[in-house]
Amino acid sequence: MKKILITGTNGYISTQFTKYIRENFNEDYELTPISLRTGDWKSIDFGRYDTIIHAVGIAHKKENAKSKNEYFKINKDLTINLAEKAKKEGCKQFIFLSSMSVYGMNSGFITKKTKPKPNTNYGQSKLEAENAIKYLQDSKFRVAILRPPMVYGKDCGGNYRKLSEIANKLFVFLDTNNLRSMIYIENLNIVIKQLIDFNSAGTYFPQNDEFVNTSELVKKIRAVRGKKTKIIRVNGNKMNLFMRVSYFRKIFGNLTYEKSLSAQNIDNKEFINFEDSIKLSED
DSSP: OEEEEEEOSSSHHHHHHHHHHHHHOTTTEEEEEEOOSSGGGGGSOGGGOSEEEEOOOOOOSOOSHHHHHHHIIIIIIHHHHHHHHHHHTTOSEEEEEOOGGGGOOSSEEEOTTOOOOOOSHHHHHHHHHHHHHHTTOBTTBEEEEEOOOEEEOTTOOHHHHHHHHHHHHOSEEEOOOOOBOEEEHHHHHHHHHHHHHTTOOEEEOOOOSSOBOHHHHHHHHHHHTTOOOEEEOOOHHHHHHHHTSHHHHHHHSOEEEOHHHHHTTOOOTTOOOHHHHHHHHHO
């Protein structure tokens, strides 16, 4: 039986992964979620665990001088402290949930040649954490880094929930003619489990098999609720007005991982397809 410790008792990814393991693989894995809100974690013997999954971080605070300190304290310094403790105490593997935000892009096509260039405190703090913990890896301590795009699923927060709320209210939506990488939470759970099973190391770029068009996403969300959607086209100048707003740039722009980049060392045959994932998310 593999012993796994995951940070975060309230975060979306940590709670969903815990549920996924306990409902499907409880006989093969002993999974322990812990809170990092106090210093109690420092007294836990990480050497008891085969894998530490670090899924705690802050992402949606307003960017200013005060939040910058929080971003780097939580996303960078805490990550390094956890990884150093894990290695020192004999844990075999450390999995870090980073983000596509390390690239600092609202639109673009990310390949293996694309260099990270974060433009927010969130992205910069995640990247600096990545760079620091990579140097801890050796033959006895494996470090795996995940850079997922937008994660969505039932009861999720963030941009998906905002878009879902908008879709519920508007029967008319713009023809966005865009493509975006996204990943359904259960597909991300599948990837994390694979990394544990194979004691994997390296950087991974998980995404759904299908790229997502925002207009089609809205139509599918509304269809699950039995609602029809009218898609309208607007000229380039009007669309540019929308693209000046940060939120609309995030959901209307093109931002994808190269498919071959995500396929490396990831078996996606058990992935939930996009249409079914929306039904499960909106159920």
